[in-house]
Amino acid sequence: MAARRRTAEALRAAGTPPWNVDFTRDGTALEALRRLTAYEQADRAGEPPVVRVAGRILGLRSSGGLAFADLHDESGRLQLMADRGGAPAPFEWLTGLDLGDIVGAAGPLVRTRRGEPTLRVGEGVLLAKALRPPAEKFHGLRDREARYRRRHLDLLSTPGRRRPFVQRAAIIGALRAELDRRGFLEVETPILQPIPGGGRARPFATRHHAFDQDLFLRIALELHLKRLLVAGFGRVYELGRVFRNEGLSPRHAPEFTMLEAYQAHVGREGMVELTEALVGKAVAAADAVPGTAETERTVDLRPPFRRARMVDLVRDAVGIDVLAGWDAPEELAAAARSLGVGLPPDPTPALVLVACYEERVERTLEAPTFVLDHPVETSPLARRLPDDPRFTERFELVAGGRELVNAFAELNDPVDQRERFLEQARRREAGDLEAHPMDEDFLEALEHGMPPAGGMGLGVDRLVMLVTGAAAIRDVVLFPTLRQGEAGAGPDPAERAGGSPTL
RNA sequence: GCCGCCAUGGCGCAGUGGUAGCGCAGGGGCCUUUUAAGCCCAGGGUCGCAGGUUCGAAUCCUGCUGGCGGCACCA
Secondary structure (H helix, E strand, O other): OHHHHHHHHHHHHOOOOOOOOOOOOOOOHHHHHHHHHHHHHOOOOOOOOEEEEEEEEEEEEEEOOEEEEEEEEOOEEEEEEEEOOOOHHHHHHHHOOOOOOEEEEEEEEEEOOOOOEEEEOOEEEEEEOOOOOOOOOOOOOOOHHHHHHOHHHHHHHOHHHHHHHHHHHHHHHHHHHHHHHOOOEEOOOOOEEOOOOOOOOOOOEEEEOOOOEEEEEOOOOHHHHHHHHHHOOOEEEEEEEEEOOOOOEOOEOOEEEEEEEEEEOOOHHHHHHHHHHHHHHHHHHHHOOOOOOOOOOOOOOOOOOEEEEHHHHHHHHHOOOOOOOOOOHHHHHHHHHHOOOOOOOOOOHHHHHHHHHHHHHHHHOOOOEEEEOOEHHHOOOEOEEOOEEEEEOEEEEEEOOEEEEEEEEEOOOHHHHHHHHHHHHHHHHOOOOOOOOOOHHHHHHHHOOOOOEEEEEEEHHHHHHHHHOOOOHHHOOOOOOOOOOOOOOOOOHHHHOOOOOOO
16 A cells, blocks of 8 residues: 555656546446447448546456456446556556556557457546545455444455445336336435334434434334325325344344335235336346356245135144134143243233244245234234224235334224323333334324324335345445444554554 | 354455465566466555463464354344
């Protein structure tokens, strides 16, 4: 690095500023290749195309009087070449570059002896000197911590690793396009909330100084979107970050992206249809990203998806028939315990069912499956089944052993809603930190009348993981949350220690 | 929060109690069609941090920090 600083200073002294230089290109590397191909297909009529490209130098090879460099831009790679005899100034320029430098280059396109499309440099301009080298050029950054903490270095050193993030953007764009096409209104609701509701999770707490009041970061989008149904919007959705103060894992991050959509006058079936459509569009959008053919997708995400009731899944997988044993909760609990299923204290039949499902069934559901009819006790915002009030008109879409979507016919009975909040509040007082808090403001909205509606929430990061074949949520989040400790406080231990870098 | 594994030059890795090595990158040199170019030369590391055991510690022990994996909880 010291040598690079000297190089930069020498350039400045020689009247060639190493930064803040402009260069107008006439296309990307990919477009340059297309122009060369077109020229060749036209039987090389006339002069070869002259192009101006700009990008980062990630490979340098020189052999005496010939020098090559690999220029990478957002579209791909183009080789640069200069020879001492033919073009002394460009040759000196090219051999004086360092890996990582960002340059502009102009000249005719040719092919080398090996057939590599190559820009023969006529004019070369240094646009930004790299004082630090990229990571190792063959293996790139392998250390996971370094890759997450210094994502810019990871991505610049290994351009192919940008692809999942391009796919992510394509997926989010497709979700938005499909919802827009269906007439949903995209809205933005508060992230800072006095009462974090709409889900079961511990929130992050923060402090508003001017209000002298505690606020929480939202854990879900649900309650505000339902207020908008009350307000008269028939179809609304929000795509946004939510925050949950819970453990991390390859599939859990403290902040993640959620899509929630609400549609008046449709029930659960409408949400099934919408879910299948959105997943289908997401898959198509991701597959349309260039270079995606070799994506490793372990789960077939083509709709339609299987449907199964939770009670049936549990009965078939675990051998416990919760419906049959509903009136004998002690026996149900004993049966579950004898199979090694962990249960909360005083388990009701519903809690036995959910425990068996979550512990024994969910992770086994690889192929996308709509899991239907969750019990009321764990579904405080969902409408009851008309023919069985113990269960709700809810589903979760599970794929790859993980919940991807949670949806239901929304409860619009303010009396029932109040009772369920009270029940949740009792659990909260009993120490359940994730029980839903009482929310009078939301109840007041419901009391004005909310149309019957279906609602769904989709974990965008998980969808992106499934669609791109990523093993960890951190592989589809650009800058994942990491602990900030002494040892990992900054990117460069040498500089943090105050010593001079030894590069 | 608990359990296990990991941490060695800028990056990728080797080194299991006896003077820290290799490749890439960086520096110097050779080479006019290279593709992780090749060849020669010379550099660069308080082995994550702090203690301990030992004549002697990268190596064994303890604690701490960070990461990864699992459990618990959730999407």
